[in-house]
Amino acid sequence: MASLLRPSGDYRSLLSYRKAEQIYDLTSYFCKTYLLSRDRTVDQMIQAARSGKQNIAEGKEAGLVSMETEIKLTNVARASFDELLADYEDFLRVRGGRVGEGFP
Structure with a gap:
């Protein structure tokens, strides 16, 4: 009997x-x-990184039922990583560094 669900795949792979x-x-x-532990940026960066990872996992699982939901969650993951990238660029900019150069 054919399944109505898309084939399952382990998101960890x-x-x-x-x-x-x-x-x-x-x-x-x-x-x-x-960064200083009391810096609000710490929480934001870690949350953005976590959100990116978790939305990939959640999207893959949701994709078993709805490709639309999988795409939406993948886009949320992408947005989280864009936010994280901006935080890293801000870190470099305020310390006089440039992307690709590292930092002092």
Whole structure:
């Protein structure tokens, strides 16, 4: 009997999810190393990294029933990573660095 649901796939095997995990881990390390723990940016950056990762996972699971929901959640993940990128660029800018150069 044919299933009405799309074929299941483990979101953990997705390259995008594995990269998102790395972004989350590196962002956590970065925040602990280079920012003050009381800085609101720390919470925002970690939340953006987490949101990106979790929305990929949630989108993949939701995609078993609705491709539209999967696409929407994937776009939310992308927006979260765009927000995170802007935070990293702000960090460099206020410290006199430029993208691709590193920081002092």
